[in-house]
Amino acid sequence: MAVGLPDERLQPVSLWKRLLLRPELGSIAGLVVVFLFFAVVAGGSGFLTWGSARNYLEVAAQLGILAAAVAMLMIGGEFDLSVGSMIGVAAILMALLSHPDYAGLPVSLAFFLTAGFALGVGYVNGWLVLRTGLPSFIVTLAMMFILAGANIGFTKLITKITIVSGIGEAVARDPLSPLFTGALLGLPAAVWWWLAVTAALSWVLLRTPFGNWVFGAGGDPNAARNVGVPVRRVKITLFMLTAVAATLVAAIQVMGLGSANVLQGQQKELEAVAAAVIGGCLLTGGYGSVVGAGIGALILAVVQQGIVYTNIDLDWFKVMVGGMILGAVILNNYLRKLSMQVRR
Amino acid sequence: MTPLIELRKVSKYFGPVVSLKDIDMKVYAGEVHCLLGDNGAGKSTLIKALSGVHPPSEGQIYMEGQPVSFSSPRDALDKGIATVFQDLAMLPLMSISRNFFLGREPKRRVGPLTVYDAAFAARVAREELRKIGIDIRDPDQPVGTLSGGERQSVAIARAVYFGAKVLILDEPTSALGVKEAAVVLKYVVQARARGLGVIFITHNVHHAWAVGDTFTVLNRGRSYGTFKKAETTREKLLQMMAGGEELEALAVELDLIARKDPTPAARMEQRAAEALHEPDGG
Numbered sequence: 001m002a003v004g005l006p007d008e009r010l011q012p013v014s015l016w017k018r019l020l021l022r023p024e025l026g027s028i029a030g031l032v033v034v035f036l037f038f039a040v041v042a043g044g045s046g047f048l049t050w051g052s053a054r055n056y057l058e059v060a061a062q063l064g065i066l067a068a069a070v071a072m073l074m075i076g077g078e079f080d081l082s083v084g085s086m087i088g089v090a091a092i093l094m095a096l097l098s099h100p101d102y103a104g105l106p107v108s109l110a111f112f113l114t115a116g117f118a119l120g121v122g123y124v125n126g127w128l129v130l131r132t133g134l135p136s137f138i139v140t141l142a143m144m145f146i147l148a149g150a151n152i153g154f155t156k157l158i159t160k161i162t163i164v165s166g167i168g169e170a171v172a173r174d175p176l177s178p179l180f181t182g183a184l185l186g187l188p189a190a191v192w193w194w195l196a197v198t199a200a201l202s203w204v205l206l207r208t209p210f211g212n213w214v215f216g217a218g219g220d221p222n223a224a225r226n227v228g229v230p231v232r233r234v235k236i237t238l239f240m241l242t243a244v245a246a247t248l249v250a251a252i253q254v255m256g257l258g259s260a261n262v263l264q265g266q267q268k269e270l271e272a273v274a275a276a277v278i279g280g281c282l283l284t285g286g287y288g289s290v291v292g293a294g295i296g297a298l299i300l301a302v303v304q305q306g307i308v309y310t311n312i313d314l315d316w317f318k319v320m321v322g323g324m325i326l327g328a329v330i331l332n333n334y335l336r337k338l339s340m341q342v343r344r
Numbered sequence: 345m346t347p348l349i350e351l352r353k354v355s356k357y358f359g360p361v362v363s364l365k366d367i368d369m370k371v372y373a374g375e376v377h378c379l380l381g382d383n384g385a386g387k388s389t390l391i392k393a394l395s396g397v398h399p400p401s402e403g404q405i406y407m408e409g410q411p412v413s414f415s416s417p418r419d420a421l422d423k424g425i426a427t428v429f430q431d432l433a434m435l436p437l438m439s440i441s442r443n444f445f446l447g448r449e450p451k452r453r454v455g456p457l458t459v460y461d462a463a464f465a466a467r468v469a470r471e472e473l474r475k476i477g478i479d480i481r482d483p484d485q486p487v488g489t490l491s492g493g494e495r496q497s498v499a500i501a502r503a504v505y506f507g508a509k510v511l512i513l514d515e516p517t518s519a520l521g522v523k524e525a526a527v528v529l530k531y532v533v534q535a536r537a538r539g540l541g542v543i544f545i546t547h548n549v550h551h552a553w554a555v556g557d558t559f560t561v562l563n564r565g566r567s568y569g570t571f572k573k574a575e576t577t578r579e580k581l582l583q584m585m586a587g588g589e590e591l592e593a594l595a596v597e598l599d600l601i602a603r604k605d606p607t608p609a610a611r612m613e614q615r616a617a618e619a620l621h622e623p624d625g626g
Contacts, residue, residue, distance in 0.1 A: 018484075021439075021484065021485070021486070206460075207459045207460055207462070208457075208458070208459055208460050209449035209451060209458075209460050211460065212442055212445070212446060212449050212460060213446075213447075215435065215438055215442065216435065216438070216446045216447070219435035219436075219437060219438055220434075220435050223434065223435065223446075224435075224446065224447065225416075225417070225418075226417040226418065226421075226427075226429070227417075227418070227421070227446050227447035227448070228418040228421065228447035228448065229446065229447045282437075286435055286437055286438070287437045336437075339486065340436075340486060340488045340489055341489070
């Protein structure tokens with residue numbers, strides 16, 4: 001057969017088999033189940049309203065921005081537990097840089113400087129992991145404590161307290177701040193950022209050579225290196241990406257509230273991992289989906305907000321999250337095995 | 345004719361351990377050069393030196409008459425030496441076409457952006473695999489759905505497609521069943537027909553004999569020399585692999601024991617003799 005002619009045998013690959021090869025299949029099923037559950041249990045008490053949707057989309061957006069970057073990093077075979085602490089550091093730094101009593105810089109300049117600092121932290125994370133050969137789990141666990149502790153320490157040294165408030169006016173003055181605080185078509189800026197970040201990263205992962213390197217670096221770093229993938233550069237880039245995603249979340253929070261708190265972002269690192277895993281990412285790397293991580297974030301947000309509309313006590317939220325993680329991973333595992341059995 | 349690749353007095357030491365000593369070897373275009381040896385003979389060390397994983401301690405490698413050294417497997421690859429490692433260097437969860445092009449992705453420009461040309465990758469991967477007799481319907485299916493022999497063949501097809509002059513195959517048939525091994529051997533012959541120099545590492549004399557033109561036998565880091573197919577026999581190769589004189593010495597020793605205590609030792613000797621003639625199951 002001549003090169004370029006359509007292959008008539010391409011047709012018989014059923015939709016089902018194609019779907020099975022998608023890592024996010026499990027999370028889509030999960031989203032449907034969770035949504036239906038709350039629609040039935042809490043549909044009458046306001047879960048199905050626009051206000052409720054706005055709520056869970058906003059929550060999903062902030063987590064989803066983080067989860068998209070964390071998913072990329074996980075597909076690249078690494079972990080970042082410091083990303084939650086990085087949100088707190090970025091929030092405080094941005095607030096101090098733009099606060100009239102401290103640096104007094106324009107808010108947008110403060111944002112870019114903070115993003116630059118985050119790139120540095122990401123680079124150090126990546127450099128340490130690759131230099132020492134230690135698991136990124138350990139290196140970034142250490143970084144999580146260092147960042148969180150230093151954040152409290154420095155903030156108290158500078159301001160005597162752990163909250164930096166009073167930058168609302170500076171935010172209002174800045175021409176770029178509506179990008180973080182505004183709304184479009186009734187949806188807050190955070191949601192648009194989430195969609196944009198997810199679309200962009202998913203495109204990079206699936207449609208660029210760099211994306212192929214991410215899969216390679218995570219799937220088998222040695223094999224990837226042997227065929228010429230710059231594994232080091234790929235991984236360091238991914239660490240820098242997660243730190244910048246944390247900065248973006250911090251910017252949305254700080255500019256929305258007009259203040260920053262050292263405790264901001266705590267435990268977000270685990271929620272982001274949970275979202276990525278629910279979305280089909282493997283802990284061992286080399287497999288996963290950015291879109292799946294977004295769906296994972298949406299599932300967690302729907303549960304967190306949906307539970308408010310039921311008469312279930314909020315204390316049970318974490319139990320549900322844990323159950324979902326377990327269920328999703330078992331389902332994803334099963335689907336992946338099934339997809340490997342789909343033979344020509 | 346200048347050899348594609350030539351080794352002169354190549355040695356490799358790991359601290360006090362002598363892994364390779366004074367290896368001479370010539371591989372010509374369009375031949376299958378089998379590297380034979382038992383476990384620990386130094387086959388793996390030799391290919392690692394050839395594929396750029398670690399440089400030799402002494403000696404020199406020449407490519408088409410010019411002295412070369414390789415800084416990394418990628419460097420060796422760029423100079424035309426492709427190695428299909430035993431552990432395959434394939435990602436089971438990644439699609440066939442993405443595996444095929446990993447590290448050398450086809451690119452396409454879309455406005456200001458450079459994107460991965462998935463359609464081209466899928467088409468070429470399917471075509472190249474068809475050439476070697478693997479008919480895949482969907483190049484997007486994960487490599488993990490292929491059998492071991494098919495994976496080996498994909499790795500070989502990839503090396504050939506990217507213009508390798510020398511193809512090093514590290515035990516490509518050792519983990520395969522008879523039929524699967526036959527498919528891989530067929531492709532080894534096809535690669536030779538395309539004018540590649542193939543270095544085929546194996547401890548299976550039957551597989552080597554089926555496709556080999558020349559044979560170099562390693563034993564404990566040293567070479568017994570290189571033999572053309574017409575100059576040797578399968579049995580001679582086998583005996584060299586097993587360490588020739590050492591086995592004869594063992595036979596004498598066993599013979600002595602047998603005289604002291606005929607029954608059990610005789611049985612032992614008989615087993616040793618059988619092992620000598622058929623030490624390889626398949």
